[in-house]
Amino acid sequence: MRLNVFLPFRQKAERGLGRRMLARLGPTWEHAPLRRGIQGACLALFLWLFFYVCWPYTAQPARVWGGWLPLRVDAATGRVFAEAEQAPFEPVPREMVVYVSDLGSGAPQPLGAFRVVDAGGRRLQLQPVEVPKAQRLDRLMTSFGPWSLHEAEPGAWPSHYADELAAKETLAAESFLVLDPLVSLSTALAGRCWVWSLTCAGAVLLGCLVVPRGFCGYVCPLGTLVDLSDWAVGRRVGRLRVGADGWWVRVKYFLLLAVLAASLLGVLLSGFVAAIPVVTRGLAFLLAPLQTATERGWHQVPSPGTGQYLSLALLVFILGLGFLRPRFWCKYACPTGAVFSIGNLLRLTHRRVASSCIRCGRCVEVCPFDAIKPDFTTRATDCTFCQTCGGACPTGAIQFVPRGTRADWKQPGAPPTGNPSTGETTIGRRGFLAAGVGAVAGVGGGLAAASAVGRGPFPDDRETRFPVRPPGSVPERQFLQLCVRCGECYQACPNNVLQPLGFQQGVAGLWTPRVVAEWSGCEPSCNNCGQVCPTGAIRALALEEKRAARMGLAVVNRRTCLPYAGREDCRLCADECTAAGYEAIEFVRVGTQVDQHGNPVEGSGFLAPVVRPCACVGCGLCQTRCYAINAKEKGLLTETAIRIEAGPGKEDRLRAGSYVERYQRRQRRGSHAPGAPGRAADGYLPDFLD
């Protein structure tokens, strides 16, 4: 059985048009176009997932069409004919289900759900989704409008961001991240728990038994980016080139060892070096701001901090390694690649060279992974099955076959080298030394990071000590063990509520997401961050759960808050909270003046905000508004007067279980505080008045 997918070598004279065009693209395209095609498709898919599926701003709130007047209701079918005062800007789509609300008599009255049967211009026909009951039909008949048509049931909690992501996720947005086996291995080890993406890692490792290291050759978007950068930049600078052999060729194993050792100690380092997190975060910090700037305006781009610069430097460094050798990172340094290299030991298929090899050396020349030994046999742990060599071989001696396939294979150590050890760099003394140093450095770094957890450089600063985490984040210690710092949540978060920490929490917190409520508040209709988190550091909560998940508590600064300080009326925070549907901020009148009889003076004093801890989930919308208007726009304050604080007692971080239940418990407790007497209430009309 042959598993060849390369195009067999052809003499120049015989090449057809397709061949010639491929040749123009380059030798790797000419010899193994399928591989290059898949690589390109995977990169495109990765970019599509990141820049389209994760991009939240295609979501629109449920639409409302106002100003409809009922013309006629067919009593037999309940079909309604209605007319608008003006033709709507956006036509009501046919077949859509709309909820009709009657605004004719004070408070809006629901008239039920209708399917739009016909719509055009100012006219509209609606068919009830279910046959209306007598009372509803009566109301329908007697209604004079105006009506409003709602895409979502009026009064329902908005869900447009969550719905939009769910609709776009035909393929999970975090697909590539969960395919990176190092991501799930290291997080599972560090968190000492089952991580759901382990199954994906297992699947991809199984797949790579058939296509050994195929992930690196075909799928990995970082690899493809490295290829691109090598082609665009790397190959033009020859001065820095190094040989194919040296101490560096096993760095990837040392890095893998370090990552796994640190994970065992509960410190997650894979975010620094694992392929997919590195490239995802690179895009999140480099191209995502550009996308925001062009699509939504520069004012929407948060200014980058240490974390962003460091991550970008890392990406540039990795791409820059291409000056040394093409795909230097992938071949020698990538610990994710190392996982696959080790997996290759169990491979079911491999590359073999027939004895008809004429030792022309073309294969060595084209191999992008230095996976061909000087005797033209295969370095099994490096070969990515890209099959470029097969296409380049003028005699067809290179074959990709299941292991154990019998044929007239070339023997190892056969000429030209004649050296049975095939000239491979042995691990040797230096290698052992390097491995030791690598492991010790990894573990040491891990320990240092671990000791920095929760101790940060500014232990007095509550904000950095207890960063406000995304809704549904697992308890902090486990969160740091599970968060792989990929940056996917930053892209999925509308308005960049989530932004990366720098070193405020020490190395341990680097690149982890926190809520920057000063910048923007968490959208009530969104649960994206948990949906795209590949490791479960942020739980994938349903929207009902998310809106009950308490990420912090709003705290009013009574010295600066404008009404408390007696400066002026301000109800920004409370209005924002009510509009969002949480209703967690109430008022108390402060500074009431009294006339000579002791009666309060009408209109004196100010209404000041009071946070109801039982209802506040810490979304931060109040803080956004207070800061944006009172501090930034009007300059009345130097900082926000209402702030989201996290920490014990102010947030709920559950590894499992329901936030809704917890929220309801809190509500029940909260409704009886403060100081309700709890005695049986009296009747409406006292007996003596009857």
Next chain:
Amino acid sequence: MRRLVWLMVFILLSVSSRLAADVVELTSGSKLTGRVTARDANAVTIEVTFGDRTYSRICPIERIHAVTIDGKREILRATETDSSPSGASTAPQPAGKPGGGPTSGPTRTPAQVEALIEEQGRTAPDWWDSVALEYPRTLDLNWPVPPPRGWDNQRNVGQYVWDVVNPNPRKWRSGVRLMHHLLAVHENHPATQRRVMNELGRMYGGLLEDYARAAFWWRKAEVDRGDAYLGNGVRLAECYWRLGNKQMALDLMSRQRPQFAMIKLWGDMGETDLALRLADANLRGAYGDLAGIYAGDACRVGGRNELALKYYQRVLAVRVPSQQAKARVERNQQRARANIEAIRLFQMLDLSRVPDGAYRGNSPGYAGQVFIEVTVRGGRIESVEVTDHQEKQFYSAINDTTRKIVRTQGVQGIDATTGATMTSEAIINAVAKALGAAME
């Protein structure tokens, strides 16, 4: 044979009634065919049969284009007048309806109003059982007046209601329950009971808009007899009007001493002249600022914007006294200024008085100022553009609202874009400001 004749007669009758079916033609263009059962200055009631059901539909007169009764067609309003429907719908409409209730809602006879007050006032509201009795443990239920030891809204009932209950709609119902509780507690203290009943009237009427119960409790407190308690007699009159009988309200007010609250209520009821007469008599008094504000509001409700401006201007002209009235006068002047601006910008905007050109304006939105530029040519808004903003959630507001302004050729009656209300409103306000400033 006799039965057959009867049947023939019946069929003939029903056919003739079909032939003579009455028709109500609505301004929207649709027709209702049936039998007109009632007609007055406000509405036409028509019975319509669909299938095996007969519905009685009350058509407000302003929605009716024409009625045909017994074959005679009468055109009530030309359909073309509705050329700017959205503008008209939000403008304050004349509220005056002789003998009737408020613009929306039913009209009732005095007997019906009395019955409603008695019936509802004696039964608990439907939310009663779902609301718990809640108040701070520290509250002194004896409710001594005047309260001892200064201001403490966790101890003194009146101050608790003022500071904590009134500002929070969520607490209104439990506040009402607290009052009912106090009523039981003070079974043997008529003076305190009267205070509680007054408070109940104020809460039901002023907070919960439950006018029947408000009237019930105010009548229990006897605010309609003798000297009105804290002006609650006028509030009771308002209840009568809201419940559907204006005459009862007018009668009750005529029995009371003149009070400022009457200016407002007359204004709301459409009795602008009565309101202005009382206001004018007080404009030079110590409470001239208050009288001016109420008079201005009454004019606005009655659609007399020019006159409203004059009253508000007079409030601004009041000299600010140096003592305790200072805060009140300043507050009223602030209100007057805001109202003047609102009238100038929205109700008196006249595009034909805006010279051709491009005008800039700005208004605070969600996260900062929203800047717009509006172009006017030949008395028409040609374009509106958002030139700069800091908004986060603008969805489609930036295009949507600007297009709506161009299409409506004005700033009134434009729905805010869902999910981006503040941005929409900022654009509308900024355009209004730009045009208002440009108006000659």
